[in-house]
Amino acid sequence: WKASELRLKSWDDLSKLWYVLLQEKNMLMTQRQMLHAQNLRFPNPERIxxxxxxxxxxxxxxxxxxxxxSDPRRSAEMKRMINAF
Known part of the structure; x- marks a missing residue:
């Protein structure tokens, strides 16, 4: 995803997308590790x-x-949520 595309999305959509990407990353890393243990090549290593x-x-x-x-409390809460990612 390009940053310009992401800027058009809402906070909730971006949060959901981040977790979807986290799941995909974990799946890819697991797949890579399993293939490595079997001495097989991981297809499309550029995906990670x-x-x-x-x-x-x-x-x-x-x-x-x-x-x-504009609301400092909301801004601080948003930053805390980002740091939890």
Whole structure:
């Protein structure tokens, strides 16, 4: 995902997408580890860095949204949620 695409999404959509990407990353890492144990090659190893990069971009966009929030309490809460990711 590009940051420009992510900026169009809501806070809730971005949070959900981050968790979907986390599940995908865990699945890919598990698959890679299982194949490595069997001395087999992991297909499409470039997928893991792409997922990680998208996750970082989501956190960046969420941080931008938290900074832009006019209510300081809401902004602080948003930042706490981002740090929990």
């Amino acid at each position: 860095p792409k997922v990680s990069k998208s996750m970082c971009r989501i956190k960046h966009v969420l941080t931008e949204k938290a900074i832009e929030e």
